[in-house]
Amino acid sequence: MSAASRCRVCAGTVQEFFDFGRQPLSDAFPRPGDTADEFFFRLAIGMCDGCTMVQLMEEVPRDRMFHADYPYVSSGSSVMRKHFEAVAERFLATELTGPDPFVVELGCNDGVMLKVLAEAGVRHLGVEPSGGVAEMAAGKGIRVRNAFFEESTATEIAAADGRADVIYAANTLCHIPYIESVFRGVGALLAPTGVFVFEDPYFADIVERTSFDQVYDEHFFFFTARSVHAMAARYGLELVDVERLPVHGGEVRYTLAPAGSRRPSSSVVELLAEERAAGIASTATLHRFADSVQGIRNDLVALLARLRQEGKRVVGYGATAKSATVTNFCGIGPESVAFVCDTTPAKQGRLMPGSHIPVLPPERFADPYPDYALLFAWNHAEEIMAKEHAFRDAGGKWILYVPEVRVV
Numbered sequence: 001m002s003a004a005s006r007c008r009v010c011a012g013t014v015q016e017f018f019d020f021g022r023q024p025l026s027d028a029f030p031r032p033g034d035t036a037d038e039f040f041f042r043l044a045i046g047m048c049d050g051c052t053m054v055q056l057m058e059e060v061p062r063d064r065m066f067h068a069d070y071p072y073v074s075s076g077s078s079v080m081r082k083h084f085e086a087v088a089e090r091f092l093a094t095e096l097t098g099p100d101p102f103v104v105e106l107g108c109n110d111g112v113m114l115k116v117l118a119e120a121g122v123r124h125l126g127v128e129p130s131g132g133v134a135e136m137a138a139g140k141g142i143r144v145r146n147a148f149f150e151e152s153t154a155t156e157i158a159a160a161d162g163r164a165d166v167i168y169a170a171n172t173l174c175h176i177p178y179i180e181s182v183f184r185g186v187g188a189l190l191a192p193t194g195v196f197v198f199e200d201p202y203f204a205d206i207v208e209r210t211s212f213d214q215v216y217d218e219h220f221f222f223f224t225a226r227s228v229h230a231m232a233a234r235y236g237l238e239l240v241d242v243e244r245l246p247v248h249g250g251e252v253r254y255t256l257a258p259a260g261s262r263r264p265s266s267s268v269v270e271l272l273a274e275e276r277a278a279g280i281a282s283t284a285t286l287h288r289f290a291d292s293v294q295g296i297r298n299d300l301v302a303l304l305a306r307l308r309q310e311g312k313r314v315v316g317y318g319a320t321a322k323s324a325t326v327t328n329f330c331g332i333g334p335e336s337v338a339f340v341c342d343t344t345p346a347k348q349g350r351l352m353p354g355s356h357i358p359v360l361p362p363e364r365f366a367d368p369y370p371d372y373a374l375l376f377a378w379n380h381a382e383e384i385m386a387k388e389h390a391f392r393d394a395g396g397k398w399i400l401y402v403p404e405v406r407v408v
Contacts, residue, residue, distance in 0.1 A: 005046070005057065008177055008221075009231050012050025016057055017286040018215075018293060019044040020329045024354035025060065026216040026321035029347050035356060043325065045215055045222070051230040052281040054203050054222035056215075059177045062129070062148065079383050081112055083247055084170070088116035095166045095195055096122055104157065104164045104189065106149045106182075106198075107172030111137030118142050125157060132346075150178065154185030163191035171248065174200040174221045183235040186256075196237065196256040203227075204280050205250025209403040210292040212329075213322035213376075214249060223252065224280055225271040232256045240264045242271045249379040249402070297330050299405035304336040307372060314399070315370040316340030317384065318377025319347045319359045326376065326401070327355035334358065337374055341365045366390070372407070374399045 005014050023043040030038055044057040096103060101122055108114055108126025110133045117124050118141055126144040128134040134146045147153050157164075167190055176182055186196050201214045203222040214222075229239045240262045241255035252271075279285050307314055316323065319342035326332065332355060339358040342348065347359045365373070369391050375381060375398050385398065392398075398408045 007048035007050060007053055008055060008179055009053045009227075009234070010048060010051040012048045014046040014048050014055060014057065016044050016046040017283075018212075018290045020212075020215060020325060022354075023217065023328050024324060026218060026324035026353060028353050029319070029350035029359060030353070030356075031350055032358075035351065038354065040354070041217065043215065043217065047281065047286065048227075051227055052224065053227040053231065054224075056177075056217075056220050059220065060217045062177075077380055077383065079380060080247065083245075084113035085116050087168070087170070088113050088120075091117065091166055091168070092120055092122070098165065101165045102161060102163070103166040103168065106167065106169040107175070108137055108142070108144065109133045111140050111142040111144070113168070113170070114142045115140050123161070125161065127153060127157075149176075149185060150181040151184040151188060154189040158189045163194065164189050165191055165194045167194070167196045169198040171200060171251075173198045174223065175218050177220045179221070179231070183231075183237070186237070187235055190258065192258055193261060194257070195240075195262075197253060198256075199245055199251050199253040201248060202244070202250050202252040204275060204278060207280065207285060207289045209250065210289065210296060211249045211402045212289075212293045212296065213320075213325045213402070216321050216325045218321060223254070224275055225252070225254075225268065226275050226281065228254050228256075229268075229272065233259070238262070238264065239268055242267050244271075247379070296401055296405055300326075300399075300401050301330050301332075303399065303405055303407075304332065304374075308336055312371040313338060314372045314374060315365065316352075316357065317365070317373045317375050317388075318342060318380070319344070319352060320376045323376035324353045324355075327352060327357065332357075338370070339364065340376065369394045369396050371395075372397050372399050374401075378402050 007014050020043040022040050025039055041060055042058055046057050047054045103124045105114055105126045108128045114124050114126050126137055126142055127149045128144055129148045131146055134144045137144045167186055200223055203224050206214050225242055232239050236259050237256040238259045240257045243253040245251040245253055314337050316337045319340045334357050337357050339360045340352055341360050341362045341364055343362050348361050350359050378400055400406055
């Protein structure tokens with residue numbers, strides 16, 4: 001059996017349940033005329049028949065994804081900025097109340113969460129492999145180590161700074177195929193009374209909403225309470241709390257602690273029971289999800305073809321990592337979507353990965369307004385639609401495709 005079909009958590013057999021085909025790196029935006037060497041891989045997803053961990057069938061080398069030019073910035077959305085500031089305030093009120101608390105964040109990005117803790121005088125360290133955003137964090141006065149977090153990194157941090165009261169990761173742990181080294185690192189760095197808190201896309205929400213574009217190269221694992229519970233136990237940790245989050249289309253915040261150090265909350269038992277009742281790990285559920293994804297693709301392709309026939313102008317909104325999956329899986333190119341507008345300067349003037357749709361600054365959205373806007377950043381729909389109310393006032397319509405294709 002190939003390595004790609006062995007579970008990265010328990011070495012069980014991973015059964016593939018959907019293949020999105022040939023896909024590019026979701027955050028690699030090539031320059032016009034510089035597409036010859038674009039990297040592609042097969043994006044397929046499966047579930048372990050042992051521990052039920054959902055994961056990609058093929059791994060993309062990490063240095064291809066997370067590097068000096070990595071373009072995603074956490075503080076780019078006001079919703080996410082407020083979310084991370086609230087996380088920091090919560091830690092200050094709960095876990096970081098001792099005489100000299102120490103917090104480590106894996107994948108701290110531009111330091112939006114750690115900035116609040118730094119200003120409160122808390123000892124901290126961000127571990128961030130992408131050089132560009134690590135520099136942004138350092139520019140805010142945040143202590144950053146430009147590296148991938150693994151067992152060796154954690155051992156060095158513990159030797160230099162002591163054990164951490166909190167190890168935190170947001171939209172980061174799901175990116176890391178070498179999960180064993182990360183958990184061994186957590187074991188080496190976490191204080192006996194500390195917590196490892198991480199929040200990532202929730203597989204049950206992805207299934208319920210058919211938010212298939214959450215599947216892309218950077219998201220290697222798709223967690224549930226059941227799979228996290230099993231994974232934690234392998235490394236002497238225990239799932240002691242879970243919290244559903246509305247951000248990024250549905251996430252769960254998992255709190256792990258050394259086994260026996262804390263009493264698990266009732267929310268853990270409740271979410272495990274919900275997952276069992278929903279049959280989230282059943283073959284029938286996975287097949288229904290696959291059928292729904294195919295239905296969305298068919299409907300979206302048909303809608304764009306009809307609008308093109310009618311001479312309507314369609315542009316995309318939000319050059320997200322998720323949009324790479326949608327455009328390449330659905331075969332959407334510049335002939336259907338004229339361009340995608342995005343606020344990230346590093347993406348502007350470049351092309352969408354694989355599909356090569358131009359990415360333009362947001363000012364171009366209103367110059368003039370299109371007939372339709374395909375909202376790739378659907379997880380920020382409320383924030384975006386409120387900001388772009390003039391588009392609707394001018395007669396413009398939004399195209400959404402999660403949980404189904406519709407025009408609003």
